[in-house]
Amino acid sequence: MLSLPARACAVLANLMCMKHIPVAARRAHPICLRLITPTKVGGKGRLESNFSTPPRPTPTMLVHPQFDPIAIKLGPLGIHWYGLMYLAGFLAFLGLGKLRAKRFPERGFTTDALDDLLTYGVLGVILGGRLGEVLFYQPAYYFSHPLEIFAIWKGGMSFHGGFLGVLVAMAIFGKRRGLSFFQVTDFIAPLVPLGLMAGRIGNFINGELWGRVADASLPWAMVFPYVDAQPRHPSQLYQAGLEGFCLFLLLWFFSAKHRPIGAVSGLFLIGYGAFRFIAELFREPDPGIFGHSYSISMGQWLSLPMVILGIYFLVRAYRKEKVAV
Secondary structure (H helix, E strand, C coil): CCCHHHHHHHHHHHHHCCCCCCHHHHHHCHHHCCCEEEEEECCEEEEEECCCCCCCCCCCCEECCCCCCEEEEECCEEEEHHHHHHHHHHHHHHHHHHHHHHHCHHHCCCHHHHHHHHHHHHHHHHHHHHHHHHHHHCHHHHHHCHHHHHCHHHCCCCHHHHHHHHHHHHHHHHHHHCCCHHHHHHHHHHHCHHHHHHHHHHHHHHCCCCECECCCCCCCCEECCCCCCCEECCHHHHHHHHHHHHHHHHHHHHCCCCCCCCHHHHHHHHHHHHHHHHHHCCECCCCECCECCCCCCHHHHHHHHHHHHHHHHHHHHHHHHHHHC
């Protein structure tokens, strides 16, 4: 019987060797029907699939390097970039968690507790992220191909689903450790953004989740050759900077001082929801259960409740502190 940390390592090893679809093959894969470009039909703008070989970009444009998805090859074993990004995120979580536990011993998080916490978090991210992709973005496809739900090596993870999975996992962890839900989420909130940043860098390396068409005069506009030859926003890097680095700084410094229980969690929801909403303005919208829209995307629909709940939790936390005083 594997210990909890050993199980987490086993899951991480599986992720590192995930067989992602090669970029060139994504055009024909049913899960990758997001490879669409806006065209004019009958005088009206609508979206059509475009699986033909794209025209070559002009030499003056930045072009996505089209990295090999396999970072390291060890004989028959291939370690994928995306798996390495997951590993980097989990290691950052563990390292920062130990630093916070040492700085705030009164919060009840030991090294042993952090090992368990990481295991619960890994399972929550993977199970929740996969179910979120299935339910929020492509329910019709997965319900008609139910066995594909389990094919996580083909890609397809939703942040909002992973977030809900982590919340369930943290509730179970807290109950087993005698900690309240918000004691756990307040502790882990500053540990999460660097993992999100690593994940978005992984998206960029894989050449997926690209941005909307940008003005050709934008210095950092980039062509993603397997989409089309139009300059686009490298929105994966925008998200890495906003949801990752900026959110980390905000939460790390905010949580460095005593805050009422629930306040750090509330700020995380506000910060992530707001940053994601902004980034979606530059990201090619994903088709979802509400359809495919350039006005308000599925990611924005899912981010709005986060901001609203975050404001509620933050206000409630400070009101409770005043009452206690």
